[in-house]
Amino acid sequence: MDCKDQKKMWKSGMTLLACLSFALFSCSDDEKKVYVYSPHVSYAVSMGEASDGNIMTDKGNVLVPDESSVGHDLTDGERVFVNCSVLEREDEHTYRVRINKYYQLLTKEMVRASVSDDEELGNDPVEVKAAWFGGGYLNVRLGLEYNPSSGTSHLINMVYDDVKSTSDTLYLTLRHNAFADTVRTEIGTATASFNLENVVGETTKEKVYVRLRWQWYAPGGRLVTWEDKGYYYTSSTEEGEESGEPEESENSVNIQ
Known part of the structure; x- marks a missing residue:
């Protein structure tokens, strides 16, 4: 598959599982x-x-x-x-x-679903504004609800389904624990990098299919599951770099 074909994989339309395309570049110059x-x-x-x-x-x-x-x-x-x-x-x-x-940047290991504390991971809404592969990481720019005056640090994790995943396909879920920070007060942003290399492991395959899900609002305010998917090229050294700045502003959320 050439670069053009690969990029097309990420331009999926919205479906219900409300699919939102996001740019995971592996072959940009x-x-x-x-x-x-x-x-x-x-x-x-x-x-x-x-x-x-x-x-x-x-x-x-x-x-x-x-x-x-x-x-x-x-x-x-x-x-x-x-x-x-x-x-x-x-x-x-x-x-x-x-x-x-x-x-x-906040850099974290994937959390394995089989040994994770589901309550601690939380299930608060989190938006994927942009995501891309680079340096062996899945890099994600997030949108989070928060109360600017609370000073609460939110917990963000990428959960790797180590039961459902195979050597061909990785199933990932982005999880957010707001620790009871006021919901729907304001939308802030944050950026984090999650280590892909440790879950890809010793695979000899040239590419692995990655499926990512998260909970965020649909038009009208209803919570739905959003999903996107595409290939991570394990043998490629030509991974993409993000082309914009992280949104560090008064709306930045402290995450851990």
Whole structure:
């Protein structure tokens, strides 16, 4: 299956299980996907992991922060989303950049359904605003109901159905525990990365079908199950990077 065919897999229409398409990129090109060129400077947004003061992006490029960077002291192993200006291309995969801002991303392991505490996981509504594969993770931008004045930290987990899943298909469910935070007060946003590699395991297959479900509102306010699905390419090194910034604003929800 080529890149065009793969992307088509994610453009499913709405059905009832209210299917919502979401972009899980595995074969986008770095230059085409994340860079916007001007006559003077290039800007980029990328996700990756900090290592020895640099950032290894999900596509395998190295971003070397310039001294002019804002908040460029990075902790090794920290997964981050960065907005930066490209100052110089040092070689094919290395860029010297000025970091304009960066956010530490919540990174979590999948929770196995067979050993999970269902009550602790919660069943509060959660929206998948965007999702994509990158760096061996399923990265998800979320919409959550919350009370801005409460300061409550919400619990988000990706549950892996280790009974129903096979070597060909992974069944995942996004779960949200708001800890009784006021419902339908305001919609906030958050971003998290969930480790896919540990549940894909030692499969020798080139691709695994991923099915993701979550509970959110349909038009009219009724809670329904939304679903989307597509292939995760286990052997591909050309995973996609998200092309927009995480929505860090006054509507950001604290999640754990």
